[in-house]
Amino acid sequence: LAKTTQPISMDSYEGQEVNITCSHNNIATNDYITWYQQFPSQGPRFIIQGYKTKVTNEVASLFIPADRKSSTLSLPRVSLSDTAVYYCLAKDSNYQLIWGAGTKLIIKP
Amino acid sequence: NAGVTQTPKFQVLKTGQSMTLQCAQDMNHNSMYWYRQDPGMGLRLIYYSASEGTTDKGEVPNGYNVSRLNKREFSLRLESAAPSQTSVYFCASSERPRGGDTEAFFGQGTRLTVV
Numbered sequence A: 001l002a003k004t005t006q007p008i009s010m011d012s013y014e015g016q017e018v019n020i021t022c023s024h025n026n027i028a029t030n031d032y033i034t035w036y037q038q039f040p041s042q043g044p045r046f047i048i049q050g051y052k053t054k055v056t057n058e059v060a061s062l063f064i065p066a067d068r069k070s071s072t073l074s075l076p077r078v079s080l081s082d083t084a085v086y087y088c089l090a091k092d093s094n095y096q097l098i099w100g101a102g103t104k105l106i107i108k109p
Numbered sequence B: 001n002a003g004v005t006q007t008p009k010f011q012v013l014k015t016g017q018s019m020t021l022q023c024a025q026d027m028n029h030n031s032m033y034w035y036r037q038d039p040g041m042g043l044r045l046i047y048y049s050a051s052e053g054t055t056d057k058g059e060v061p062n063g064y065n066v067s068r069l070n071k072r073e074f075s076l077r078l079e080s081a082a083p084s085q086t087s088v089y090f091c092a093s094s095e096r097p098r099g100g101d102t103e104a105f106f107g108q109g110t111r112l113t114v115v
Helices: none
Strands: A003-005 A009-013 A018-025 A033-038 A045-050 A053-056 A061-064 A070-075 A084-091 A097-099 A103-108 B004-007 B010-013 B019-025 B031-037 B043-049 B064-068 B074-078 B087-094 B104-106 B110-114
Touching: A003 A084, A003 A097, A009 A018, A018 A033, A018 A084, A018 A103, A033 A061, A033 A070, A045 A053, A045 A061, A045 A070, A045 B104, A070 A084, A097 B043, B004 B087, B019 B031, B019 B087, B031 B064, B031 B074, B043 B064, B043 B074, B074 B087
Parallel strands: A009 A103, B010 B110
Antiparallel strands: A003 A018, A018 A070, A033 A045, A033 A084, A053 A061, A061 A070, A084 A097, A084 A103, B004 B019, B019 B074, B031 B043, B031 B087, B064 B074, B087 B104, B087 B110
């Protein structure tokens, strides 16, 4: 049974780099891993997706090792506005969407 | 640029009442989704529509029905609401089916309470 597992919560400070790791078991071998950000009373918002190795965009980096059993979202130099819940998303072998339960990230001044 | 629009934003129902949640997207996306979000459980897929005219069950379809009215609109109906359906409901759309390989856009959500 495919599953994605994330830490329930994390704390950090402004200006620090934050890494959130998601473990995924039995996910599809040839499909993307995606991360979303959600603020209170809003829908999730796409951050980044990748298939393997490293992907970087203007807001984050995503590291996926060769075995694809985990992925790490990296947020450089976080600010208070990065306080949110972060979700990882993968697919199982039947291409059903498997969402993580979310990591609540709190950034302190 | 509206994106995905859901109505209503808030609703209180009595047990046994019915209602329809409306969703419309203006991005010409093929695929649309309905999720529910409960505390500590992340997002769970109720139904999705890979393209106009097709619908499929997701992880938690019991107690719900959907209609893909046209390419823009995807509605979710609760025929006989139960307290277990108290949740926040999100509609989403994406260009390709099962948007794990492309960006999915979400609405603002509908907070439903069944008493």
